[in-house]
Amino acid sequence: MKSGSNLERVILSGKPAVTAELGPPMSADGHEVTKKANILKGFCDAANITDCQTAVVRISSIAAAVLAHREGLEPVMQMTCRDRNRIGIQADLLGAAALGLKNCLCLAGDHQKFSAAGRLKGHPGAKNVYDVDTCQLVGILKKMRDEGKQEGGDPLEVAPKFFIGASWTPMGDPIDFRPMNLLKKVNAGADFIQTQGIYDIELFRSQMDKIRNMGLHERTAILGGIIVPKSAMMLKYMDSSVAGVSVPKALIDRMNKAKEAAGDDKKKARELQEAEGIKLTVELIHQVLETPGIRGVHIQAIEWETAIEGIVKDAGLYPRPIFETE
Template sequence: MRLRVGTRLENILQEGHFAVTVEVGPPRGANPDVMRKKADLLRGCADAFNVTDNQTAVVRMSSLGGAKILLDEGLEPVMQMTVRDRNRIALQSDLLGAWALGLRNCLCISGDHQKAGAQGKLKGHPGAKNVYDVDSIQLISILKNLGDKAVQEGGDSLDEPAPFFIGAAWTPFAPPEDFRVIRLAKKIKAGADFIQTQAVFDVARFKSSMEKAHKMGLTEKAAILAGIIVPKSAGMLRYMNNNVPGVDVPEDLIKRLKSAKDTQTEAVKITIELIEAVRFIPGVKGVHLQAIEAEEMLPEIIKKAGLLPRPKIA
């Protein structure tokens, strides 16, 4: 079957391998060595590496810049792109620039509201003017047209097409829950090739969401990668359960981590169990792993989950 874009991630999924992507957060600074160190740490552990776009609306090195550093280090990045800070002119221009630099995977998301940054320890920029000229689904359409038709949103043509392997996010558990699968369908209809989900802790609940997606034929049309966040502590799980929308952590899991003798060992164990559990849910084509500020835990987890070495592609 012909590849649409030809990224490593697309290849892996096309060949039926269970894909592994991990998240790499760019630094709050301009030092490229931070990204290079993360690249060294994670090289070979995943098929593609998501570079976040000013997550929680805190200014960091751009996802475009961070992704390019990873690319130069031999890792395949997924450039995340939010619609919070750029209008359709800037988004498309950056996409063309990113493509020219060799970036080919792009995850299209709404982005955390600028007020989100002010909620943590950091100040963020709650007084910023947001953009939201287009929404995440419209951004997917834009990418689709840049690639398939070589046409910009406004109708002008490109000199040549700029095809991206298009990603989208899915939060299956947030209200209105019945609509979440419909929204997923819209993203896929707009052109999403792969989906990375919000963190899954309640596997049974995720399984039932996947069944709905499967029934709608969505699992055939796009590759769904289950999001898994490494639970660093019971407190973190409790916090996420209470404060992160769309994240539902079963009480048993929180208790289990709390009563563990060695939290880190148990956290690794839990993560591996989650990976194994989602792996056999029909339609799940891979995992998207996030170890927030603890990326050094990932190689061990991926290895113990039996996902190393990553397959070579032709």
């Protein structure tokens, strides 16, 4: 047992793990975090607490993770390389461990210009850090946990015990390099992997064939990522604008058909598309879990936490196993 976290225990039990996502607010209102935590609690084994996703200033992932933890939702604290150097990263990791956090997902972080491409002004002129990359960040956590040493070699009297995660984009470009990208993260010490959103099951399975041939599925727990679609427009956007996401035309057509069934009734069109999106998500969950080498699913219902309960129940993944954590 590396961390004693609930997520680690579920994965070790052999049961399919379920993780979700909680995005902190762009304000100092901690109630928004606790409200979302209580919506998700009981329907996932742990929930990612995002680290200023889309490069927008929000409540920090550590603070939001502690708030969620107090509500009984196990957090997966995200840690990006964008905003901290290796000193700041290690200080935050020690602080997070001291506050009782047990899971950490290592990410590069969205570029600071990302937010300015949407409705928000963001901070496109901010200076990114990237003192270390994602693989190096994973290695720092592993060294702190397993060797009881800082990255520079100084000893830690009390080592942080984290279940270490990283992300993987199976269908990113260049696609032939994707297995090697995962290999680097596994070699660095990633205990679990959450993938980018999967819609093209056949393409994903072809990538997983390569992963199994490399034996990586035996060295880390891979959770297939699924982004819950709300509309045909959302699927079109992800297919054209989100790196590493490939959406088959048949799925977009299916969502369009749901929209067209409402005629000119915009409210009904939204409701029908959301219902179809949930149905599609459940189907994708089954297909992902049937893929050899997959140990669970990471369900991303972006600012739609209320959808998780129905999805998990409809997918036959409720109730969730409960383990006593250390």
